[in-house]
Amino acid sequence: MWCWLPPQLGVMAHVYDTYDQTYKVLLRESLVRGREYTLNIKFLGTLNDLLQGFYRSSYVDHVTGELRWLASTQFSPTDARRAFPCFDEPEFKASFEMSVGRREQMVAISNMPVRYSEPVADMPGWMLDHFHPTLPMSSYLVALVVSDLEGLRVDSNGRLIFKVWSRKQAIGQTQYAGVIGKSPSPVGEVVTDS
Template sequence: MLSTILYLLWALITVRADQKLQPDEVNTVTPPEETFPWSQPRLPTSIKPEHYFLSVHPDVGSDSFTGQVRILITVVNDTSFIILNSKDLVIQEATLLGLSVPSLIYQEARPVQSQMLHRANVAQEKLVKQPMALRVLESEATEQLALLMDTPLVAGHKYQLSLSYSGKFSDSNSGIYKASYRTPADAAPRTIVATHFEPSAARKAFPCFDEPSMKAVFSLVVVRRSEHISLSNMPKLHTEAIEDGLEQDYYQTSVRMSSYLVAFVICDYAVNSAETKRGVKVSVFAANHLINQTHYALQSAVEIMDIYEQLFQIAYPLPKLDLVAVPDVEAVGTESWGLVTFREASLLYQEQRESRRSRLRVSLLTAHELAHQWFGNLVTMHCWRDVWLKEGFASYLEHIAVRHLKPDWCVVS
């Protein structure tokens, strides 16, 4: 009964991934090249993203990263420009490729020999024409790119938008950032790379339609050095060695989700794993000398997942869930789907040395971020002005979960 009431209320004030966007209220006309053609902070809805093929190479030894993204888009209304989000990125190239028919169905990306990504299955239909170079304008005030073309895009048709770009690691824990830690046996600091895209920082990692309602599926490739591992939202498909001691990890295509939920981590961590009753693999990653402090968080996460699945009567839709302890971060926790990052002190717990209050802290925070795997990730607010909805639900549900987890603690909502 509780789950039914919660989801009925949530459905009244949110949108699901498959909800159709409304047409723009403004006419899309070909603008002069020197004028940015869009004046609103929200993106137009003339373009709908369907599938991102993203390859990113964060250079751990420097302060920069490079990337390529191909976005399969559907044109909702005729338009002569594409508006999407970008912040602090340098666009090297932008092209557009038309597809032969609007009914083309794409399948999961497969590994290719080049560092870039995608091979779509076009058994009956084929890509046509040559890629069209796009003129690029940028609005720093609205964190948007305008991609201009000479030939208008036709409603109902599909296109492939390709962009090559570079950027700098974030100075804050927003976008792609670096963190460091030391081990007792090694005086030199070790560096990891992590992401935090909420509320609107995916645009600092790759050009995208960075609004919660513009959901799509994502196929990710992460390039890293061979001594590291990478993690992302979905399980890894396979690894391919490339030049200069680098390897690239190919990940399964994600469920349909908002851009702010995309996540990856590059690290040299150890792992502690278990399974839920339904067989979902739950793993906690931490520095090797801290891995013995992850047992309580792992046990709590597994039990909380079982509690939520029983409470909501909706199965967690991903095959795995990773929790990662990140040093020196501002946010105590993030909710990225399938890959949740935590401040080290918010996830680790030392048996026999810390109090029940410390266990309560770990339990509540874990329950909060896992509640978002349903409230926020599966069902999402339409835009960022309604972020209080998902946070309010998660704050309420964390206490319900911990009451089930530890009834003798007498936790109240």
């Protein structure tokens, strides 16, 4: 891992503490409360098979018998740090603005709708989806799936979009999930004031 802070702050040392899974930066001067600082960190997260953090999973296409792969997240309780640098404790809240690369035939799903998509430069067949920012929330609530799943749009109250996602062969079995899933929407609107 590598980090950069403005030179005037005088980074004396930086180290990753494996015991408490934190990255510590020792500065020559104290930070000033209320002032905004930028910390740039190069970070490499690994897509794992542990069903924690950002992981890969699979299912069998019952028509072709082919094994189909997908990537998904399970960040609760403190596994968001496996995917990106963050204050990975429930009491800390932030707004998350995701950009996700995917193959053209795949779909990326996250907490918020896609704002826009664009081809990835010098990578034919790849797209980059840019999502709307989330409301402030804990990092363990960030969700992401990259897959070839199919979405069934369920009519809501005209303001909210509700979709149920499944394997293409099972999309016909998702109507009931759509019926019960959309019913709490008015309560959620009041709580989020949207």
